[in-house]
């Protein structure tokens with residue numbers, strides 16, 4: 001299970017041989033112990049290299065061995081023997097060095113890693129703490145804050161990050177064992193005391209309490225998020241109807257109408273949930289493409305999960321009459337109000353009595369759709385997020401006439417589909433997209449004032465979003481928002497010369513997004529957006545000098561002077577305006593609790609989970625601080641109403657900034673007065 005061989009005259013090479021990932025089973029530990037002993041006692045051997053066979057260093061302890069009676073040598077004395085060895089020991093790390101595998105590498109005197117290696121202490125994901133010295137050695141090597149982060153998240157890091165942290169001494173692109181052997185030869189006979197990590201003092205930090213407090217805050221945010229996820233299931237409506245007074249109807253057979261990207265994803269998600277689906281698309285070509293796409297997605301999913309695909313549950317039709325006897329319809333046709341109104345009229349005429357009519361609209365007025373039907377109480381929104389079979393979030397939207405039973409049914413169906421469903425009221429953009437609007441608006445204003453897409457995205461990504469606002473907009477397509485702004489009469493042709501008006505409808509408006517679209521830059525799909533992607537459909541964002549020139553010319557045309565903008569301002573303006581909108585939504589009763597908003601943002605919009613969600617984050621930062629900063633920015637930008645602190649924020653601060661779970665007492669009072 002571990003083999004000693006001799007290379008380059010004086011190097012003892014110990015190879016872990018426990019396929020496939022060289023875990024530290026009893027036999028492997030025994031093998032390492034014996035090989036080390038032999039190498040150290042052999043006068044010919046002047047240095048030792050430890051590696052794993054088949055391109056994997058070691059995936060840690062053998063999880064299958066965990067239990068009350070672990071046999072074989074204990075790992076702790078084994079790694080101690082390596083550290084005290086009087087010959088240099090070099091770890092040649094390839095593939096993975098995880099858990100006990102990384103701890104083994106930490107006891108070596110030097111670490112050489114291949115550039116594709118992943119390293120980490122993932123014990124926390126198994127309910128454990130690193131038990132073979134990791135908690136003691138890592139802080140002495142890379143410092144307390146970085147160690148805390150790695151140990152408490154279990155995150156795997158790349159070799160490049162490990163090098164930057166000082167966790168490995170050298171990263172190679174070529175043969176790792178060769179590099180490690182050469183390195184071992186170069187350090188033979190050198191003193192080893194400074195290389196023994198356990199002998200180093202634990203770093204002293206003047207602000208250690210603050211470091212631990214920050215980690216505790218993350219833990220609190222994760223615990224909050226855990227409970228928030230469950231709390232959203234206990235939904236309520238302004239009428240007082242709620243989850244425990246409303247009974248869901250069974251949905252055995254559902255229809256999906258319109259098989260574009262969203263309709264296909266919804267069909268897959270329903271089929272995977274075991275619901276029989278009637279998939280309707282009037283265009284023959286689109287119908288055939290959808291059939292193939294859905295089939296391939298279900299096949300792939302089945303292969304990954306090891307269950308048989310659920311294709312038998314789906315029937316396809318190009319005739320809308322096929323929905324006549326289903327229990328529930330999800331409409332997913334183009335986002336065009338008059339088209340959707342027509343579809344709802346048809347559905348109301350065709351479907352059997354009692355069929356629930358749902359729309360996947362992301363922003364249109366649900367009441368308009370309901371008013372086209374004989375039974376508006378049977379109409380609700382089911383707003384899925386793309387790709388609909390992957391994304392966890394579902395906004396279930398109730399209109400002014402939706403019955404509690406309809407909401408309960410959509411919520412239960414969402415649960416059956418493995419979604420985290422949140423019941424929300426019918427306002428423009430519902431909860432998620434409504435809050436996104438001021439966030440995006442601020443990012444445009446920041447560009448006008450001197451920022452770049454890179455600067456804004458960097459601040460947001462360092463905060464924890466997987467993508468900053470501009471990279472995210474390029475991914476979802478800039479033309480979508482452009483179409484909506486044109487329909488709203490906001491986006492006017494800008495052209496290359498002439499006057500640009502920044503005040504529209506009495507409030508500041510930035511036409512920067514419209515200008516990009518006028519140039520055919522719709523984001524990744526056209527290969528050009530706020531960044532360049534090399535080709536249509538490209539994924540890797542690169543800075544684009546064209547955008548910098550555009551921003552300079554634009555500022556010159558408007559007589560704006562660029563000023564330095566720091567990350568703090570980016571975060572405050574983008575995040576606090578989004579938070580303010582969330583508080584308005586609570587104040588107006590379109591969300592029933594801060595947990596609803598936070599779950600929507602964490603599961604639908606990439607808000608970092610360890611920051612709880614926008615409402616939780618606001619309470620962590622301090623509501624008084626959020627209020628003070630919004631007041632400050634609103635004073636200097638009075639034509640930007642989204643920066644004006646809402647009434648609820650003022651009231652919460654006046655009530656002593658209670659923790660999130662106590663906000664309901666105040667929001668209820670305001671909502672009752674509505």
Ligand SMILES: CCC/C=C/C(=O)SCCNC(=O)CCNC(=O)[C@H](O)C(C)(C)COP(=O)([O-])OP(=O)([O-])OC[C@H]1O[C@@H](n2cnc3c(N)ncnc32)[C@H](O)[C@@H]1OP(=O)([O-])[O-]
Pocket residue numbers: 020021023059060061062063064075096098099100101122123126130131132
């Ligand atoms: C006191 C000491 C304290 C130490 C504590 C620890 O180290 S705690 C441990 C901390 N370490 C971890 O948590 C690391 C957990 N492992 C991983 O993250 C991944 O396996 C990987 C990234 C190493 C390789 O990914 P990949 O997609 O290339 O491959 P794959 O995932 O398909 O695995 C291949 C086969 O190996 C098996 N197997 C794997 N690891 C272990 C294990 N530790 N044990 C047993 N078996 C393990 C896996 O079940 C599979 O078996 P199958 O189905 O073929 O019979």
